[in-house]
Amino acid sequence: MTGPAASDPVYRTDALIARDIDAWLELHRHKSMLRFITCGSVDDGKSTLIGRLLYDSKLIFEDQLAALEADSRRVGTQGEALDFALLVDGLAAEREQGITIDVAYRLFATEKRKFIVADTPGHEQYTRNMVTGASTADLAVILIDARKGVLTQTRRHSYLVHLLGIRTIVLAVNKMDLVDYDRTVFDSIVADYRDFADRIGIGAFVAIPISGFKGDNITEASANTPWYEGPALIHHLETVPIETDTDQARPFRMAVQWVNRPNLDFRGFAGQIASGVVRPGDAVRVLPSGKTSTVSRIVSLGGDLDQAVAGQSVTLCFADEIDCSRGDVIASASAPPQVADQFEATLVWMGEEALLPGRAYWLKLGTRTVSVTLQPPKYKVNVNTLDHLAAKTLELNAIGVAEITTDRPIVFEPYADSRTLGGFILIDKLTHATVAAGMLHFSLRRAQNVHWQALDISRDMRARQKGQTPRVLWFTGLSGSGKSTIANLVEKKLYSQGLHTFLLDGDNVRHGLNKDLGFTDADRIENIRRVGEVARLMTDAGLTVLTAFISPFRAEREMVRAMMADGEFIEVFVDTPIEVAEARDVKGLYAKARSGQLQNFTGIDSPYEAPEAPDIHIDTTVTGPDEAAEQIVRWIFDASG
Structure with missing residues (x-):
């Protein structure tokens, strides 16, 4: 031995x-x-x-x-x-x-x-x-x-x-x-x-x-x-x-992990310092809000500190009562990081299922979690030759570069400057599995130049003028389930009751707004994303919006729900067994799909993910179109009080 x-x-x-x-x-x-x-x-x-x-x-x-x-x-x-x-x-x-x-x-x-x-x-x-x-x-x-x-x-x-x-x-x-x-x-x-x-x-x-x-x-x-x-x-x-030894020389950054408020006399913000040095009296800026204050105390397990450095976990107290919560970043007031919502990033895909452009994922960066959508990759990398290869998606272990958009501005630094504020993971919203690791390169110029324009007439004012609560009735179900028929009857009943409505039908939208899209999974996702954005704009106008789309994926229906205010998205599941829908086959689509003439047809060679907890469930094997429409209208007026 x-x-x-x-x-x-x-x-x-x-x-x-x-x-x-x-x-x-x-x-x-x-x-x-x-x-x-x-x-x-x-x-x-x-x-x-x-x-x-x-x-x-x-x-x-x-x-x-x-x-x-x-x-x-x-x-x-x-x-x-x-x-x-x-x-x-x-x-x-x-x-x-x-x-x-x-x-x-x-x-x-x-x-x-x-x-x-x-x-x-x-x-x-x-x-x-x-x-x-x-x-x-x-x-x-x-x-x-x-x-x-x-x-x-x-x-x-x-x-x-x-x-x-x-x-x-x-x-x-x-x-x-x-x-x-x-x-x-x-x-x-x-x-x-x-x-x-x-x-x-x-x-x-x-x-x-x-x-x-x-x-x-x-x-x-x-x-x-x-x-x-x-x-x-x-x-x-x-x-x-050790590279982390150099972090102290960089500007101060700390992502807030927890708001520490054990009693009314103490309010502090806990986290691990990512870079820099902080001392009582230092001017700091809280991002993304941009509010400023000074550090009054640095509290640690062993007592108050005269200073804290990169790598230490501490609680900071401010001299002023300013808004600060989990996910915010406390930074040097004179050298703050950037804030943006559109980026170029490198992705290392870890999911068993390939990247679906347009699908919404959770992005976790530091202590902040936001919703994000991805564009088709600009390219993927061949690690042997280092060639940049054309790609429509990324599969397991693939490495590629893509543009991403978050649903709200986030605090970041390029990954080359900060792992903490430049590195992120992507999480599937339904399975909660980590599907990718990513590195932010830079924010896109359009993210810095495009700002939200404040309007004098608000969505609440438009809704009050119409005397109604804006909402989206989202009809989902297989082709031939009766979505369009029931949605049309519901709109007629609402119109007769004096409500201001608009019906977005799947086939009609593909004649104009979405005529450039096919029926691949990625195109279906983009189809629903666009319709969701249109529906959201219509609720801003105070309308009751009805949509009739197969919308086969739960993730995209949840993406549209997240666009709306709480309670404004009503998922209506028009539940029809595939054998019943296929027997109707009003448009002859199932026959074409069975014969191989029609690819990516939902229920045949493309999946349909039925709602697990729809707001309204219509079983068309026991409920006819008129009865279903009446049931939905009653639900709407009961919900309106």
Whole structure:
């Protein structure tokens, strides 16, 4: 067995660890923290390297060491050597039990620094997991198998590392023992990697020849590589400048996570400082409102502070009572960040379902969550050639650039300047799954030049003039369900009662406003988005709007609901079994779809997502059109009081 003996006192029992835990924490409390990620292709030795670092840092408990020895014998490790990968790969079983997921994190420390290392999967299908691990890293260790050289995943991970803003990179050419520590092999790999690195903008990296299995150049210089004059890996990790150390030199920024109001005598705004330094008396600006004040107190768990710096979590109190809430950003009054609602961004798509342009997703940036829609990608990136390829969508693990629009202005900085205010995730509104990670480049010029024009006549004034409550009656159901028939009867009844109405019918709209759209999922989404915007403008005019559209996707119906004021969107589900609708087939559409003449037809080769909790449910198997219309009209007048 290599390394310290099992009886060595550094391998302590859990009881001794518990006894000494306070001393251990105190010993390491004031050390700087380096977060780094190991990445590369499959079987490049990432887990072995991390296991070696843990072992050489003497952070393995006695029972762990015994288990490692037993497991190494069981898997047939050469001779008496330990298989260090088992220290980390054992987490795979833990993941199956729900203990951790996808990315394995380990904490260790040396005499000079603390470390959190993320071991990420090498397979291409787990690219999204690699992005998760890299999102908080200060440094990336990119491993290359000396026998294989630079591979596709090496390029992909390097591109992502650079894209995610990691500027400190170690190229660890591993398994040098398997190529007899040949300097020519090492130099050739470094030259190949440098060529690719230059093309993607990686200006500098440190290349180290290592053997995670044998321990060469891990904690100290190896006699097997006398031609290498650089640092051992752990020495480099201990001494490399941490990028977050420079955050204090940048303007002050803090996203508000929580409004702290335990009693009427105290009101503070809690969050983690993203950059800069703040002191009592500093002038600050709250965005996006733009209100200004000065800091009166900086409150921490240990008491009031004279100053707070990037990385600290504190509560700020203001000298003035100004509006400030979760999601707002407190910033230096003299150097505030930007506010906009339209951007160009890079997206790393993580969803099993492809991006649907026009669909509304949740965008979470810092502590702010807003609704966002995406345009079709400008292009996607081939990470091998770096070519920009035409794309209508993005699929799992694809990387592309697109324009995005939020439903309200948000505070941001380009990702190149701030991960906190430039990095975001996209969340599916229905499944709540994270579908993409994104990096903001810049706001679009039109976002800065187009402003909302204030009008003297308000929507409430228009509604009062008409003597009615504006609302949208959104009829949804399969083709042939009777939506248009029932909507037309409802409008006639409302008109006879003196209400001001307008009916937007799916077929009629496609003759004009939406005649440029087809029936792909993306076109259907854009069709509903446009109709929703028109319906919203009509409610601003004080009208009762009726719409009759298949509108097959719940997400888009919810998108339109979100456009309206509370209570103004009424979802009417005209529920007709497909066999009944197909039997009617008034327009002959089902027959064409069945024969293959009509593509993307809802209910045949395109899905229909029925409402889960419609405001009004019409079962046409038991309710006729006239009775259904009367039921809907009664609902409207009952709701109006």
